[in-house]
Amino acid sequence: MQKFSKLLCNTLKEVPNDAVIPSHQLMLRSGLVQKSGSGLYNLLPLGLRVIQKVENIIREELNKVGCQEINMSVVTPSELWKESFRWDELGDLMLKFTDRSGRESCVSPTNEEAVVDLFRKQVNSYKSLPLTLYQINTKFRDEIRPRFGLMRCREFVMKDAYSFHENKLCLDKTYDQIHSAYESIFKKMGLDFMVVEADAGAMGGSDSKTHEFQVIANSGEDEVVISKEANYAANIEKAMTQRQPLDFDESLDNLTEVSTPNQKTMEELSVFLNKPLHHLLKSLIYISVKGEKRDLVQVVLLGDDNLNEIKLKNHLSVDEIYPATDSELEKSGLVKGFIGPKGTPIKCFVDKSVSATSAYVVGANKQGCHFLNFIPDRDGKMSPVDLRLAKEGDLVNGATVSIKRGIEVGHIFQLGDKYTKLMSATILNSEGKSVAPLMGCYGIGVGRTAAAAIEQSHDEKGIIWPKAIAPYHISIIIAAKNNPEINQLAEDIATECEALGLECIIDDRDVGIGFKFNDYELIGFPSAIVLGKKWINDKEIEVKMRRSGETLTLTRDTISDRLLELIK
RNA sequence: CGGGGUGUGGCGCAGUCCGGUUAGCGCACCUGUUUUGGGUACAGGGGGUCGGAAGUUCGAAUCUUCUCACCCCGACCA
Numbered sequence: 001m002q003k004f005s006k007l008l009c010n011t012l013k014e015v016p017n018d019a020v021i022p023s024h025q026l027m028l029r030s031g032l033v034q035k036s037g038s039g040l041y042n043l044l045p046l047g048l049r050v051i052q053k054v055e056n057i058i059r060e061e062l063n064k065v066g067c068q069e070i071n072m073s074v075v076t077p078s079e080l081w082k083e084s085f086r087w088d089e090l091g092d093l094m095l096k097f098t099d100r101s102g103r104e105s106c107v108s109p110t111n112e113e114a115v116v117d118l119f120r121k122q123v124n125s126y127k128s129l130p131l132t133l134y135q136i137n138t139k140f141r142d143e144i145r146p147r148f149g150l151m152r153c154r155e156f157v158m159k160d161a162y163s164f165h166e167n168k169l170c171l172d173k174t175y176d177q178i179h180s181a182y183e184s185i186f187k188k189m190g191l192d193f194m195v196v197e198a199d200a201g202a203m204g205g206s207d208s209k210t211h212e213f214q215v216i217a218n219s220g221e222d223e224v225v226i227s228k229e230a231n232y233a234a235n236i237e238k239a240m241t242q243r244q245p246l247d248f249d250e251s252l253d254n255l256t257e258v259s260t261p262n263q264k265t266m267e268e269l270s271v272f273l274n275k276p277l278h279h280l281l282k283s284l285i286y287i288s289v290k291g292e293k294r295d296l297v298q299v300v301l302l303g304d305d306n307l308n309e310i311k312l313k314n315h316l317s318v319d320e321i322y323p324a325t326d327s328e329l330e331k332s333g334l335v336k337g338f339i340g341p342k343g344t345p346i347k348c349f350v351d352k353s354v355s356a357t358s359a360y361v362v363g364a365n366k367q368g369c370h371f372l373n374f375i376p377d378r379d380g381k382m383s384p385v386d387l388r389l390a391k392e393g394d395l396v397n398g399a400t401v402s403i404k405r406g407i408e409v410g411h412i413f414q415l416g417d418k419y420t421k422l423m424s425a426t427i428l429n430s431e432g433k434s435v436a437p438l439m440g441c442y443g444i445g446v447g448r449t450a451a452a453a454i455e456q457s458h459d460e461k462g463i464i465w466p467k468a469i470a471p472y473h474i475s476i477i478i479a480a481k482n483n484p485e486i487n488q489l490a491e492d493i494a495t496e497c498e499a500l501g502l503e504c505i506i507d508d509r510d511v512g513i514g515f516k517f518n519d520y521e522l523i524g525f526p527s528a529i530v531l532g533k534k535w536i537n538d539k540e541i542e543v544k545m546r547r548s549g550e551t552l553t554l555t556r557d558t559i560s561d562r563l564l565e566l567i568k
Numbered sequence: 569c570g571g572g573g574u575g576u577g578g579c580g581c582a583g584u585c586c587g588g589u590u591a592g593c594g595c596a597c598c599u600g601u602u603u604u605g606g607g608u609a610c611a612g613g614g615g616g617u618c619g620g621a622a623g624u625u626c627g628a629a630u631c632u633u634c635u636c637a638c639c640c641c642g643a644c645c646a
Binding site for chain 1: 569574578579580581594595596597604605607608637638639642643644645
């Protein structure tokens with residue numbers, strides 16, 4: 001039986017100054033974790049219990065759909081990564097080192113290569129497929145900027161699963177199974193989450209299915225575009241929405257230069273010319289990088305739209321893009337604040353929401369000047385592409401969308417045969433032909449999920465754990481000093497509750513009652529039993545419920561059964 | 569990497585501008601008494617070479633130079 005007096009758990013009254021979001025602050029204050037370095041955390045006993053519960057829920061649900069658990073070495077040799085070219089592609093994200101014999105290795109940031117290597121050494125026949133392997137293991141990504149405690153660490157625990165298939169149909173089936181297993185996992189943990197369409201990003205193929213599991217929370221680092229009516233949900237990186245209908249300027253007047261001294265922003269210009277923002281066009285200059293090659297790219301958007309950089313990057317299929325710096329603009333003879341699509345030699349893309357036949361105000365590529373009545377079809381040479389960043393109020397299938405912040409706790413991908421091909425992993429299919437199997441990969445951030453649960457479930461007093469991942473279910477608070485009867489009662493009730501699967505911790509610390517109450521609320525056990533006056537005087541037992549804050553009076557003979565009903 | 573900021577006991581801070589006793593306060597910790605239904609009160613106590621190095625000075629937490637670490641805003645992502 002766990003006694004609080006023996007538990008390594010020092011709660012903090014004050015907020016450590018480097019924690020800025022609730023989950024991070026509360027994890028530190030309630031003695032769940034301890035920081036050991038930038039993006040590095042030690043799990044203390046209570047924190048570890050939470051993490052283990054998350055892990056076990058994941059295990060249970062994945063095992064149900066036939067996934068097999070394995071454990072791969074955390075350190076992986078460079079050779080594997082070189083086969084997929086990711087040794088260089090992932091670059092500094094990987095923590096690389098050389099051991100005493102001069103072998104290069106890294107601490108795995110993900111395990112596609114390792115699992116393909118395992119697979120190719122173990123599996124030769126289509127008869128073994130489909131096969132889904134997973135592990136719950138430590139990963140290391142040398143994040144550019146670790147932050148928010150367990151939300152974005154460098155070293156973290158991730159559940160990563162990999163599936164292998166003979167054909168797309170089979171991959172789709174497993175993908176859907178994992179999709180629903182993920183829904184069960186996050187539902188079990190009591191999280192309010194959404195499944196959204198995602199961009200495949202750096203980790204996967206480009207035109208395969210991929211979804212993210214986003215926990216809706218204000219501190220989320222992602223933006224999610226949602227429309228319930230249209231049954232639409234997508235990461236903003238991917239979201240393709242339309243603008244509300246616009247009144248275009250249909251004038252056919254000739255292109256006219258107009259003096260616009262010092263009107264450098266869209267807003268200033270809009271006021272100066274007395275035209276709505278969407279009658280102006282915004283020109284952005286980006287540098288695209290592919291290998292050693294650097295190119296200038298011009299992007300033209302409606303004056304009140306913003307660029308979705310991911311869309312541009314995907315459209316160009318380049319390694320990286322970034323806004324041109326002032327000196328790069330100068331070098332190209334462009335005038336910051338007055339850039340426009342008229343007569344520039346730069347490759348130019350225009351967002352689809354710009355009407356090709358309507359008149360716009362554009363920069364004249366000349367200090368202090370703009371053009372009026374620029375009509376794209378007539379006056380420019382631009383290819384229309386969907387490039388704009390979705391925004392609140394846009395339309396999808398006629399329904400308006402809203403934008404919420406989300407924490408990406410899970411991501412599922414269809415990888416196709418990218419890795420099996422690169423690493424020559426083949427199987428014999430039913431026709432006796434050697435083929436590269438298709439793969440899916442599926443991740444869940446374990447620590448991040450625990451953090452997300454706190455983001456979503458806390459109040460000014462502390463954490464409010466959902467039952468499924470609470471470190472203990474009940475804190476039995478001893479509110480009487482040196483009272484053998486009460487002490488015994490606490491032990492008896494604890495034993496009884498544990499028999500029903502309710503985990504108890506007995507708060508037998510030699511501190512004031514207020515201290516115990518505050519810690520119970522801070523750590524956020526779902527309920528507390530208070531043994532003190534009420535028992536001594538009336539033989540009644542007081543029970544507090546953390547989420548509702550209500551206080552109940554129960555009797556000794558029904559207490560454990562009642563608690564089993566009450567703690568949900 | 570670019571921009572901003574902070575380093576003083578486990579945590580939160582004052583002191584730094586304007587150098588000068590033995591570096592201070594709150595929380596936490598230890599001892600004793602007290603209190604015991606919402607962080608009780610009192611008394612005593614332990615713990616810091618002021619991130620590090622070099623320099624200026626009779627004298628440096630304080631000034632100078634260099635360095636390291638950490639945090640916040642952006643690019644990365646489970």
